[in-house]
Amino acid sequence: MKLYGSLTSPYVRKVRILLAEKNIQHEFIVSPPAMDNTELAAANPLGKVPALVLDSGELLIDSGLHVEYIDSLPGEKFIPADDSRWVVLNWHELGNGISDAVVARMLEGRRTPECQVADNIKKQEMKVERAMQYSEDRIRGEFLAANRLTLADMSLGAALSYIDLRWVHDWRGRFPKTAAWYENICQRDSFLATAFPEG
Ligand SMILES: N[C@@H](CCC(=O)N[C@@H](CS)C(=O)NCC(=O)O)C(=O)O
Incomplete structure (x- = not known):
């Protein structure tokens, strides 16, 4: 299979972490999103990343589909089938959100100053703040759910790394349990191998 993705997308990183944890062979094609006349645009009509093209040639468009498909392949399951499934999928959505x-x-923030809607920036920041508090209130130890590594850890981990990339601020001081969980999960080979480029 072929995974199209940029090196700085949290959705791409989540999918790459899952591929690494399941040790699934694939071709990773580095592609910035939304460019006309690219291999990505030809593969995915929406021009978004990640995009997954299966060996059959079938396209899967969204990272939510990618993780379900990849987890259905042989090997360890990172989306449990038991009752913890819903907790894991909920963390997955929290990370996506x-x-x-x-x-x-x-x-x-990239709009010209006269076109920026300050309320929208504040609104997005408040969403992140509330989601971080939600995490902080629920994190108990090494893993977010099911007492083992699941898609939950991959999704939230990718999202927090994206905060550090695009909205640098001191969230660790206010959410120490989340910070401790994150520092630990980031030591995994799958996280190290998919880290966003420096600078
Ligand atoms: N819900 C999608 C979100 C993907 C997404 O928004 N990717 C961004 C890059 S981080 C993108 O491709 N943006 C370009 C665009 O929306 O045209 C997923 O989970 O795959």
Whole structure:
């Protein structure tokens, strides 16, 4: 299979972490999103990353589909089938939601000053703050759910790394349990191998 993605997308990073943890062979094609006349645009009509093209040639568009497909492949399952499934999928969405808010904040900040809507930046920041507090209130130890590594850890980990990339601020002081969990999860080979480029 072929994964199209940029090196700085939290959704791409989450999918790459899962591929690494499952040790699944794939071709990673580095592509910035939304460019006309690129291999990515030809593969994915929406021009978004990540985009996954299966060996059959079938396209899967969204990282939510990618993780379900990849986890259905043989090997360890990172989306449990038991009752913890819903807790894991909820953390997955929390991570996605944080990433969505940080992307929206960044795009608003990139508009020319006269076109910027300050309320929108504040609104996205408050979403992230509340989601961080939600995490802080629920984190108990090494893993977010099921007492083992799951998609939950991959999604929130990718989202927090995206905060550090696009909205540098001291969240660690206010959310120490989340910070301790994050520092630990970042030591995994799958996280180290997919870290965002420096600078
Ligand atoms: N819900 C999508 C979000 C993907 C997404 O928004 N990717 C961004 C890069 S981080 C993108 O491709 N943006 C370009 C665009 O929306 O045209 C997913 O989980 O795959």
